[in-house]
Amino acid sequence: MSHDEKRDELAPVVSLECARIADALAEGTIGPEHEEHLNHCADCAALVMEMDSVTSLLAEATAPVTPPRDFASRVLDRANTLTLDLDSDPYEDATKERGANARWPALAALASIAAVALAFWAGGMQAKLEAPERAAPAANQVAVAPAAPVAPATSSPTTVDRAEVTLRQAGGAELAPEPVQPAVVPEPAAIPEPSLDIPSEIQAALLQVIEDNDGCPKTSGGSVRITATVEPTGAIVDRQIVSSGDVTQAHRCVTEALDGLKLPPLAQRARVTLDLRW
Ligand SMILES: [Zn+2]
Known part of the structure; x- marks a missing residue:
């Protein structure tokens, strides 16, 4: 998938992995x-x-x-190489003398990068702070549960019950007993860490996208609930978006934001539920 899609304003694509990088950058980790x-x-x-x-x-x-004597000029040279051309002709700019008007867009670009990183960080922190307090009536709540396995795969040797093993041994030519290993039953608490964080991360990313989208209302006016299954590949399936009351615009914004969300691979399929309200 091309990362150029990120720049498509009609369908912004936000990668959770990219958001994590921004988080780590902001925290210097x-x-x-x-x-x-x-x-x-x-x-x-x-x-x-x-x-x-x-x-x-x-x-x-x-x-x-x-500072070394050439410090200022090095900073400005560096800034000039990073000039972000927003609405001016790059060729016209290139022919201009390196002046003050060429420097500020570059500094603004750097500042906006820092601002985006901070916004991701703040969003992540907010989600982390809210997540443990399930009892509190937080505006945005998240939940995760291991999804039920889809179609049971053909029985592996460890899950074959003893009766079946016995029959097979009796009727088969081979007399050597199959090694019967204790079945590994994953405990409910053994959900991989990434799955636990996923709803909070999805919530923070979606809220950021919605905030950045000028087409979205400033406040949702109600709650929008997303229920979905995240496949180990990161694909979002079986999703349901339910909103309460008259929040048509908010509902549409959440749907669009979710359409553009890319998730990293998970260790285990997870069913996630999260409420969005802003
Ligand atoms: Zn990335």
Whole structure:
């Protein structure tokens, strides 16, 4: 899937993995576990590089030593290479003398990157803070439960019951008893960590998308509940979006935001329920 789709304003695509990278960047905790995603996501790799340059610029700017003589020009040169052309002709700009008007868009671009990272971080923190307090009447609640297995696969040796094993041994030519291993019954508490965080992450990502979408109402006016199954591949299936009262616009915004959400692979299929209200 092309990451260019992210820039399609009609159907914004938000990747939860990308949101995690932004979280980690904001907290300064980019680690080896993020390498795989950075290797195949040009957007995040670029974001990490830009944040690295911002960090080093800040470090230089706040260092208690006298800045080197060419510090200012290096900062401005760097800023100029990052100029983001919003509505001006890039060729026209390139022919201009390097002036103040060429610098501010670059600085604004860096500032907006930092703002986006902070917004992701704040959203994540909010979700983390709200999640444990199930009893409290939080506006946005989330829940996760392991989904029931779909079609039971053909019985594996460990799940064959003893009667069947005995019959097979009696009727078969082979007399060597099959090794009977104790069936591994996963405990309800043994849901992988990522599944537990998924509803909160989905909630934070969706709220961010909705906030950024000018076509969405400022307040939902009611609650919109999403119930869906997330496959181990990250695909969202069996989804239901139910809203209470007259929240047609909010309902539409949630649907659109969910359409554009990309989830990472999960260790286990999970049924998620979350309420959105803003
Ligand atoms: Zn990414």
